[in-house]
Amino acid sequence: MIAPSYRLINPQANRSFVFKWEAFDLTTRWHYHPEVEMIYFIKGTTNGVIGDGFRQFNTGDLVLLGPNFPHVLQENREFVKEKPGCKPFGLIIQFTEDFLGSEFMNKPELLGVNTLLKKAKRGLFFRKTATQKVKDKLLEMHNLNETRKLFSLLDVMATLADTKAYDYMTNKNYGYDHTQDEERMRSIHQYIYDHFTEKITVKDISGIANMTETSFCRYFKTRTLKNFTKFLTEVRISYACQLLSNTNYSVTNVCFESGFNELPYFTRQFKKVMNLSPQEYQKWKKAL
Numbered sequence: 001m002i003a004p005s006y007r008l009i010n011p012q013a014n015r016s017f018v019f020k021w022e023a024f025d026l027t028t029r030w031h032y033h034p035e036v037e038m039i040y041f042i043k044g045t046t047n048g049v050i051g052d053g054f055r056q057f058n059t060g061d062l063v064l065l066g067p068n069f070p071h072v073l074q075e076n077r078e079f080v081k082e083k084p085g086c087k088p089f090g091l092i093i094q095f096t097e098d099f100l101g102s103e104f105m106n107k108p109e110l111l112g113v114n115t116l117l118k119k120a121k122r123g124l125f126f127r128k129t130a131t132q133k134v135k136d137k138l139l140e141m142h143n144l145n146e147t148r149k150l151f152s153l154l155d156v157m158a159t160l161a162d163t164k165a166y167d168y169m170t171n172k173n174y175g176y177d178h179t180q181d182e183e184r185m186r187s188i189h190q191y192i193y194d195h196f197t198e199k200i201t202v203k204d205i206s207g208i209a210n211m212t213e214t215s216f217c218r219y220f221k222t223r224t225l226k227n228f229t230k231f232l233t234e235v236r237i238s239y240a241c242q243l244l245s246n247t248n249y250s251v252t253n254v255c256f257e258s259g260f261n262e263l264p265y266f267t268r269q270f271k272k273v274m275n276l277s278p279q280e281y282q283k284w285k286k287a288l
Helices: 077-082 108-122 128-143 145-159 180-195 201-208 213-224 230-247 251-257 263-274 279-285
Strands: 020-023 038-042 044-052 053-057 062-065 070-073 089-095 124-126 166-168
Touching: 020 128, 020 263, 062 108, 062 128, 070 077, 089 128, 108 124, 108 145, 128 145, 180 201, 180 230, 201 213, 213 230, 230 251, 230 263, 230 279, 251 263, 251 279, 263 279
Parallel strands: none
Antiparallel strands: 020 089, 038 062, 038 089, 044 053, 044 070, 062 124, 124 166
């Protein structure tokens, strides 16, 4: 089997973790990333290359994968044949082990959760008795506001930490030796976050990656599932949300502080990502 590729996970605006409620993308490459990943299979059947083995996932299955755990979801041909046009759907939550700050995560009350995350380094598949305890919470999360999503995630993790109804997805000696690919993506990631408020061209970033522009664009999309321009825009929008929430900056000031150089373009992109205009978002945050 070929080596998995390092996947760069772009943080979502206004969230400390990534929350996806959507049809699974079954066209990605085998990959890994530093974020923990929880996957709840809401509808359909998929195959998966998880760690060092293959597995079939069905409606109601729940897994927790630790940081840098290689995985990919793939099409199940029998399901496609039986239900053509029906896309497997689910919930994916991704977060770093210290996404709420290392001091908070090291509180004694979270010992069980931290133990669960350590176990997840071998991949955890939860049995039905465990999944039933968190099923309703997982299914209602997409209807909650961002604060309650966070509380619900912690509640789910605490419940799973109390159960023994799970199976490891890899053998005890399983481990993955990270490759040079990870260092390249980390360099790209660091450059973006150090310079996103400035003008960054594909030529600039491809030089950091030591690749041609064409090769970089293809490489970056396979590891982030989006082109570089879209990724950079989302990073800037995420920062704009912080400024609109925590400062008295005008929308115009936020536009330029976030790395945009045209207010109309900033407004269009912000609304595309957040489903609110910058003015509406700022007004909503101030009313909280």
